Amino acid sequence: MKITKQEVLYVAHLSRLNIDETSIDKFSEQIGKILEYIDTLNTVDTKDIKETSHAIFLTNAFREDVESPHLNRDASLLNAPQEEDGNFVVPKVIG
Amino acid sequence: MNLYELSIGEAQNLLKKKEISSKELTKAVLDRIESLEDKIGAYITVTRDTAIKDAENSDERILKGDISPLTGIPLSIKDLICTKGIKTTCASKILESFVPPYDATVMGKLKQQGAVIVGKTNMDEFAMGSSTEHSYFKTTHNPWDKTRIPGGSSGGSAASVAANMCLGSLGSDTGGSIRQPASHCGVVGLKPTYGRVSRFGLVAFASSLDQIGPITKNVYDTAILMNAISGYDSNDSTSVPKDVPDYTLSCKQEGLKGIVVGIPKEYQSIEGIDKDVYSNIQKAIKKIENLGATLREVALPHTSYAVAVYYIIAPAEASSNLARYDGVKYGYRDFDKTTLMEMYKSTRDKGLGAEVKRRIIIGTYALSSGYYDAYYKKASQVRTLIVNDFKEAFKYCNVILSPVAPTPAFKIGEKIDDPLTMYLSDIFTLSANLSGIPAISVPCGFSSQNLPIGLQIMGNYFDEETILKVAYNFEKC
Numbered sequence: 001m002k003i004t005k006q007e008v009l010y011v012a013h014l015s016r017l018n019i020d021e022t023s024i025d026k027f028s029e030q031i032g033k034i035l036e037y038i039d040t041l042n043t044v045d046t047k048d049i050k051e052t053s054h055a056i057f058l059t060n061a062f063r064e065d066v067e068s069p070h071l072n073r074d075a076s077l078l079n080a081p082q083e084e085d086g087n088f089v090v091p092k093v094i095g
Numbered sequence: 096m097n098l099y100e101l102s103i104g105e106a107q108n109l110l111k112k113k114e115i116s117s118k119e120l121t122k123a124v125l126d127r128i129e130s131l132e133d134k135i136g137a138y139i140t141v142t143r144d145t146a147i148k149d150a151e152n153s154d155e156r157i158l159k160g161d162i163s164p165l166t167g168i169p170l171s172i173k174d175l176i177c178t179k180g181i182k183t184t185c186a187s188k189i190l191e192s193f194v195p196p197y198d199a200t201v202m203g204k205l206k207q208q209g210a211v212i213v214g215k216t217n218m219d220e221f222a223m224g225s226s227t228e229h230s231y232f233k234t235t236h237n238p239w240d241k242t243r244i245p246g247g248s249s250g251g252s253a254a255s256v257a258a259n260m261c262l263g264s265l266g267s268d269t270g271g272s273i274r275q276p277a278s279h280c281g282v283v284g285l286k287p288t289y290g291r292v293s294r295f296g297l298v299a300f301a302s303s304l305d306q307i308g309p310i311t312k313n314v315y316d317t318a319i320l321m322n323a324i325s326g327y328d329s330n331d332s333t334s335v336p337k338d339v340p341d342y343t344l345s346c347k348q349e350g351l352k353g354i355v356v357g358i359p360k361e362y363q364s365i366e367g368i369d370k371d372v373y374s375n376i377q378k379a380i381k382k383i384e385n386l387g388a389t390l391r392e393v394a395l396p397h398t399s400y401a402v403a404v405y406y407i408i409a410p411a412e413a414s415s416n417l418a419r420y421d422g423v424k425y426g427y428r429d430f431d432k433t434t435l436m437e438m439y440k441s442t443r444d445k446g447l448g449a450e451v452k453r454r455i456i457i458g459t460y461a462l463s464s465g466y467y468d469a470y471y472k473k474a475s476q477v478r479t480l481i482v483n484d485f486k487e488a489f490k491y492c493n494v495i496l497s498p499v500a501p502t503p504a505f506k507i508g509e510k511i512d513d514p515l516t517m518y519l520s521d522i523f524t525l526s527a528n529l530s531g532i533p534a535i536s537v538p539c540g541f542s543s544q545n546l547p548i549g550l551q552i553m554g555n556y557f558d559e560e561t562i563l564k565v566a567y568n569f570e571k572c
Contacts, residue, residue, distance in 0.1 A: 004238065007460070008296035008456060009465075011454060011456050011463060012452075013144075013462060014459050014481045015235035015414060015418075015443075015455045015456060015459045016418075016421070016439040016440050016443055017443050017444055017447075017452055017456070018441055018444035018491075019442060019444070019452070019453060019458070020444070023449075027449075027452075027453065027456075030453065030514055030515075031453060031456060031457055032209035033515050034406060034453075034457060034514065034515050034518070035460075037402075037403060037404045037406075038406060038407055038470065038474075039403075039514055040399075040400065040403050041400060041403050041404065041407075041474060041477055042473070042474050044397070044400060044473075044476075044480065046473060046480070047479060049476040049477075049479050050377045050476070050479055050527075051304060051472060051475035051476050051478070052305050052475055052476075052478040052479040052482055053475060054289075054333070054484055054531075055289050055303070055478075055529065055530050055531025055532075056288070056289050056290045056309065056333070056531050057337060058290070058332075058333060060132050060332075061329075062327065067543070070565075071196055071197060073194040073285040074195065077198070078194065078196055079193050079194060079196075079424070079425035080194075080423075080424060080425060080427065081423070081425075081426070081427070081430075082428070082430075083421055088423050088424060089342045090423055090435055090438070091432065091433055091434055091435050091437075091438050092433070092434065092435070093434075094222060095394075
């Protein structure tokens with residue numbers, strides 16, 4: 001197996017995802033098969049080849065640091081699952 | 096002829112001559128949606144009331160002589176392009192009730208021209224898929240055969256155009272998501288050069304690959320929409336400050352004399368190409384030669400690695416982009432959980448579908464400590480080789496031809512449990528995203544089962560004009 005059940009669960013934790021226990025075997029197998037296929041890349045010689053992160057040549061898009069209008073607070077909070085006094089509310093972080 | 100059957104170009108002429116009103120046209124399209132939506136399932140949201148109001152406003156504009164190419168034209172929009180005040184769900188439970196407080200740049204451009212938005216179309220969740228089966232809300236059926244997929248991820252957009260449930264649509268293409276559904280539904284779809292169209296307000300999937308583009312009934316309509324949506328935008332730091340030509344002029348050039356057409360020899364040996372697809376593509380190549388173009392064999396030696404490269408890079412970028420769905424700022428939250436960590440994990444588990452989770456896991460794994468060099472770095476290096484293949488090939492030709500998909504539309508449910516097989520069907524479309532070049536899908540015939548087949552015409556960077564010219568001449572002949 002290319003990736004173990006434990007590894008899938010560990011990566012799921014890193015991605016802040018619960019994975020349903022009943023589907024973990026199928027899930028690990030599917031991901032394992034995909035990773036095995038991706039191993040075909042190892043047959044390519046990439047010595048001294050630069051990586052491409054963007055296909056188009058781009059430089060930093062700088063602009064003047066000038067104040068300009070942005071979404072106001074109410075609009076930004078409009079879709080919040082829970083808000084109070086203009087803030088996002090989340091469950092307790094520190095016990 | 097029914098009004099909903101009009102192309103954008105035809106409707107524009109009739110509106111200009113005041114032979115029809117936008118309100119009549121929009122109502123005809125909305126009624127068409129109402130009568131077919133149960134069978135096709137193209138739309139997640141239909142905006143009947145605002146559409147009629149927008150049409151009335153456009154009619155007033157037209158009366159005053161203030162008419163642009165899209166004034167009063169009913170369009171549909173893939174449900175991952177932000178529309179102010181209209182739900183934008185990405186076909187995900189996690190964004191089921193998300194109403195964007197702002198418009199994507201492309202929406203602003205369409206509205207400025209007075210286009211009428213009739214609704215938001217179905218798609219694979221967060222654009223991850225090739226069949227539109229990975230939608231939280233519904234399955235979209237191919238208008239040519241309702242037991243089959245419309246393609247994906249912009250399957251709702253392509254089906255809505257093919258079934259005359261709008262005059263044209265905007266989709267997005269990360270690995271073929273405009274071209275493949277256009278091919279399966281027998282319509283035209285263009286993925287512009289990376290950076291040609293602003294991505295501001297496009298919900299991000301894989302940021303180095305995503306582009307917005309048109310899906311339309313014919314090539315001329317694609318040119319009209321490209322004129323409307325292209326151009327630099329300071330809100331998108333990856334948009335390229337380059338002048339926008341008048342793309343409709345490409346549809347006024349007769350013949351293909353002087354055009355060199357590249358035929359990649361590697362594409363001949365790709366396994367699993369359907370015989371009807373193969374024969375229709377061969378016929379299309381012959382027709383293009385008869386139009387005056389010169390054929391030339393070109394080499395794209397790293398073709399067979401495109402799927403492996405893509406299915407590392409796209410999930411890696413997605414795993415980062417989708418970290419924002421955490422139940423805090425917008426979207427679904429699992430309120431049953433009492434600690435922050437439990438809330439994050441449960442919200443994302445319940446809010447995201449299986450394919451999205453699969454890709455987040457693969458992407459996170461490929462970026463994680465100890466695996467980064469083996470997967471992400473390696474894939475990014477092979478991506479460079481794919482880019483170099485195209486740069487080299489375009490030294491010898493103006494366009495490159497290929498099928499869009501190896502087979503016509505497959506049956507609903509056929510590949511849903513086999514993600515790798517589904518991924519492999521993207522072989523012809525992925526390279527244009529990895530290399531950033533523009534590519535169009537244009538109908539080129541039918542299979543023995545009467546399913547549409549699309550021809551892909553890929554062009555050099557920012558040379559949408561040539562692919563439109565080739566596509567237009569091919570469409571006409």
